[in-house]
Structure formats: C-alpha cells, structure tokens
Amino acid sequence: MDVVVVGSSMTDLVSFTQRQPRPGETIHGNKFLMGFGGKGANQCVMAAKLGAKTAMVAKLGKDFYGDNTLENFQNVGVNKDHVSQTDEASSGVASIIVSEDGQNSIVIVAGANLLLSEGDVAKATELIGNAKVVLCQLEVPQATSLAALKLAKSSGVFTIFNPAPAAENLDADFYTSCDILCANESEAEMLTGVTVSDVDSAQRAAEMLRSKGCETVIITLGERGSVLTSAQHDGVLVPVSSIKAVDTTGAGDSFIGALAYYRALMPTLPLLDAVTRANTVASISCQASGTQSSFPTASQLPKDLMAAPVNH
16 A cells, blocks of 8 residues: 555544634534545545545444445545544534634544554554554544554554644653654644644754654644754755645545655655655645545646656
C-alpha cells in the first residue's frame, strides 16, 4: 500500500445554522447532512481520492453506521481488510454545527474507536511494515497509535503523526517515532504551552517540538497556511491563496491526507513543495460542504498539483 492509516472512523451528523448557538440556547438550523468522518478515515480517503493505494486499520460497531462506513470505504477504494466490527460499542459519531461564516463546533462520541488495540496493530504487521507511509492520530487509544508508529518506523516506513485531538502528557516516544509531526495551533499549544497565534509563536512551538525529538514539524494556521520547521527549513511560512470558505470541516485532514499522498507517490518532491500543494488541496476542500464529500479527486484539481517533480 502507498498509505496505511491506523486510526478513527466516525459518522458525521452535520447541522448548518446561521450562527453558533450560545450555551443553553436552541436555534433553528437550515440544513442537515449525514456524512463520513473521523480523522483517520478522512485522511485515508483524501489520499485515496488523489490516487494513492490506501488501507485503514480501524474498528467499527456492528450497527447501521458501521455497515455504511464499510460500504463507503469500498466505494472510495480504501482497503478494509483490517477494519473490524464489534458489538461491544457503537460506531463513532460526531455531531457538528456549521455556521454561515464557515466555522464549526464538534462533539464526538468515539465508541468502537476506543477499542482499537495494540493487538489489532499486531494483526496488521505485514500491511504496516510494507507501506510507503503510515499515518496516525489520537482519536484511538494512544498506545495503539504509538504501537503502529513504532512498528512502521522499525520497518523503515515513513511516518506522519497528527496529535489530534490534542492530549496533555503525551508519551515522549511519539516525538521520536514520527518523521513528520503535523499539528494545528491548539494542538501545538497543548503540547508545548506556547500560545500559537501567529507565525513567530508557531516557530517557537515548532522548535520546542523538535527539541523533543521530532525531525520535521508542520504547524497549520488555517487560512494563513502552514509553518514548516526542520533541519532544512527554519520555520518557513507556506502561505495559501485566499478563498471564500463554505465549510472548513475536515480541512486539516485534507491537508494531512494530501501530504501523505505526495510523500508516498512523489518521494523526490521537495517537502516545501509538498506542503504548498497540500495547502492548496485543503483550501479547495473548504469551498464545498461536508467532510469527505468536499475532498477533491485528482481529476478535479489543477494539473500542476498532480504533476510529478522534474528531476534535473
């Protein structure tokens, strides 16, 4: 496989409203959508839509949502050999409110995602060890994600870690088990204590993360783009073109899934270029409603985003 994702799968229940409700307030929405989500599944589907051969290692409930999720993986071409169903918990669900300004607030019930275990990772040893890129987040138990990253790293597989949702007291081994750590402002702040509000503070947070053992750190700053920090890149701001956002839900997952695609299928593409392209893919996803449904396919993107690098 090009990209293997060990992580979460959720069903998104999305309500569209004029504005976000205040605590204790009931307001009328104007549209409802049910879609597929979960950070792991989102990132995997984004890579698949771009043309990567992808596989999920995940756990679902034996319910309507789980059955639909399996069908969705089948439809978008994600290998589901290591996606199991359990009757011990419901499938994960996310209740999302999207206001007219494109902002969102989300409540997740992880359900079966919390039962994805180190044993499930062990069963997928061959799949993980033969991938080009392995991608993990924190919507499943930390020990499961860390086991997957360590297994991949020991097999010489390139690893990307998205510490989302942010967790305090993260096991120190996470920092040395990933080739790229990619976090948003709030996640970076949770991990470092640095309030990330601009490029300078993002650079400071990234350097702290690098001091913990991360080789490369990317901090995403929403509409401002991303800050890339590594031995070769000293906190470089990678801007993104200004767009009118319709729905920002899943934009971060779109970015990471696209980054995994470029790393797996265009390994000679300079990282700065890969981040620039992934920024653009994510910004395009913000111009449509929904999560996975807003992710563009390769054929819907400008040709230059899919062009292989020219080696001189």
